Amino acid sequence: MKYVFGPVSSKRLGQSLGVDLLPPKSCTWNCVYCQLGKTRKFVTERQEFFPREEILQEIFEALEIHKGLDWITFVGSGETMLYRGIGWLIGEVKKLTTIPVAVITNGSLLYLPDVREELLQADAVLPSLNAGSEALHMQIDRPVAGLTFRQHIEGLAAFRREYAGRLWIEVMLLGGINDSDEALHDLAAVLKEINPDMVHIVLPTRPAPEQEIRLPSDERIERAIAILSEVTTVVHPLKGSMDLKSAPDLLRAVTDIVSRHPVQQRELQKAIVDRFPGEDNKADEVMQKMLAMGRFKLVEHGGEPYWVMVPGDSVTPAQSGRSSEPPLLER
Numbered sequence: 001m002k003y004v005f006g007p008v009s010s011k012r013l014g015q016s017l018g019v020d021l022l023p024p025k026s027c028t029w030n031c032v033y034c035q036l037g038k039t040r041k042f043v044t045e046r047q048e049f050f051p052r053e054e055i056l057q058e059i060f061e062a063l064e065i066h067k068g069l070d071w072i073t074f075v076g077s078g079e080t081m082l083y084r085g086i087g088w089l090i091g092e093v094k095k096l097t098t099i100p101v102a103v104i105t106n107g108s109l110l111y112l113p114d115v116r117e118e119l120l121q122a123d124a125v126l127p128s129l130n131a132g133s134e135a136l137h138m139q140i141d142r143p144v145a146g147l148t149f150r151q152h153i154e155g156l157a158a159f160r161r162e163y164a165g166r167l168w169i170e171v172m173l174l175g176g177i178n179d180s181d182e183a184l185h186d187l188a189a190v191l192k193e194i195n196p197d198m199v200h201i202v203l204p205t206r207p208a209p210e211q212e213i214r215l216p217s218d219e220r221i222e223r224a225i226a227i228l229s230e231v232t233t234v235v236h237p238l239k240g241s242m243d244l245k246s247a248p249d250l251l252r253a254v255t256d257i258v259s260r261h262p263v264q265q266r267e268l269q270k271a272i273v274d275r276f277p278g279e280d281n282k283a284d285e286v287m288q289k290m291l292a293m294g295r296f297k298l299v300e301h302g303g304e305p306y307w308v309m310v311p312g313d314s315v316t317p318a319q320s321g322r323s324s325e326p327p328l329l330e331r
């Protein structure tokens with residue numbers, strides 16, 4: 001499938017079917033921890049990158065195959081809200097199924113009223129907030145010129161006022177960068193202003209191709225939970241896992257997921273063993289095929305091997321069968 005991947009399992013969203021609306025990598029930010037690598041050219045113009053009807057048709061087909069889903073999650077190879085027409089897609093998906101719809105976004109475009117409007121039908125929106133100050137926002141998120149920290153906070157706060165669904169803010173906690181008491185108190189102050197339903201702390205457990213990012217210590221994670229809990233409900237960070245039980249084409253399902261984010265080798269092995277109990281060679285077979293494709297390799301992160309895309313070989317629109325090119329804006 002070109003747009004739909006998974007299901008992927010996580011503590012936050014259970015069994016979630018992913019829908020990727022963007023050509024890689026299309027983003028308004030260039031986060032230091034980004035698993036997709038450096039943002040070589042920022043994208044700021046919203047567009048219907050791929051025909052909405054084609055995406056909807058794929059979601060329809062995936063819903064025929066995958067049963068027991070908890071969420072359908074719109075998430076992009078970049079900033080999801082760059083896709084103009086996501087509001088239409090959310091509305092159409094809700095006509096097809098009662099499975100709730102979530103949108104993962106960096107939130108940078110929420111200062112625009114038409115972007116907020118497109119999200120109103122979603123059941124949950126998960127925007128990023130990694131900093132409580134302009135300086136840290138610039139250090140971590142590195143937005144395109146013209147997007148400011150205040151704009152980001154005011155966009156989130158305006159969305160909260162207009163949106164009746166679940167607003168779950170994601171905070172990526174980075175060792176030695178935004179895990180000091182000062183940074184956490186700044187973050188708590190802006191969270192109070194925004195008033196989300198919950199904060200999910202997430203950790204940089206996957207390798208970032210651009211630079212080495214450290215995990216925060218257990219003491220710092222506990223401290224973050226304590227400080228942020230003073231202003232909102234905080235969900236403890238936990239890693240998700242992969243579920244391949246309903247994948248009709250195993251290799252395709254695995255490569256679709258690894259094309260979008262690094263996957264821990266242990267997690268991949270477990271998912272394959274769960275899918276084919278007793279077939280001990282199955283995991284090795286899949287991994288050998290992945291190596292033979294030449295598009296994937298193993299790297300080490302935090303002492304753990306991960307499967308990643310070979311740098312410079314991210315899935316291009318041509319490879320993935322997609323025809324549209326994104327509007328690119330030089331930094």
Ligand code: SF4
Nearest residue numbers: 027029031034078106
């Ligand atoms: S917002 Fe997401 S896709 Fe964009 S640079 Fe940051 S982590 Fe990467």
